[in-house]
Amino acid sequence: MSASGSELLTPAETVERSGFSLDTLRYYERIGLLDRVRRGRTGQRQFGRNDLARLAMLRSLRDTGMPIAGMLRFAELTRGGEATVAERLAVLEEHDALVEEQLAHLRRQQQHIRAKIGHFRAALSDAPAPTAP
Structure with missing residues (x-):
């Protein structure tokens, strides 16, 4: 079944498409990160294209370290429609700046690691060759 059009x-x-566990999907719905998910005749949850789009955004926010409180704020602003576009933009720009700081920090740490790798490689190349027993 495809999530395009009206298919559910x-x-x-x-779970397969979003990468989130079923427990996480339930949790996100319970705390308000997801709108109330529609249910089929048997009561089973049915997710549509908009749900997958929201989950993709939540994945990006979560994977880049946004706390649940920030994700909730963004979700609430999203429900506000066009009137909240400027606020959503501000939230995302602020988060993007934090992500950039984290990346810069990681790059500095990576340089330190690479320097140590170079040190060890040099030590190995300067070491005398082992002698045969």
């Missing part, structure tokens, strides 16, 4: 995904298909 089962929870298992949504």
Whole structure:
């Protein structure tokens, strides 16, 4: 089944496509990160294209270190529609700046690691060759 158009995904298909566990999907719905998910005749959750788009954004925010509180703020602003575009932009720009700081920090740490790798490689190349027993 495809999430395009009006077709809906089962929870298992949504787990596969989003990379989130079923428990996480339930949690996100319970705390308000996801809008109330529609249910089929049997009561099973059904996820649509908008749900997958929201989950993709939440994945990006979570994977870049945004706390749940920030994600909730963004989700609430999203529900506000066009009137909140400027606020959503500000939230994302602020988060992007934090991500950039984290990346710069990681780059500095990586330089330190690479210097140590160079040190060890030089030590190995300067070491005398082992003699045969």
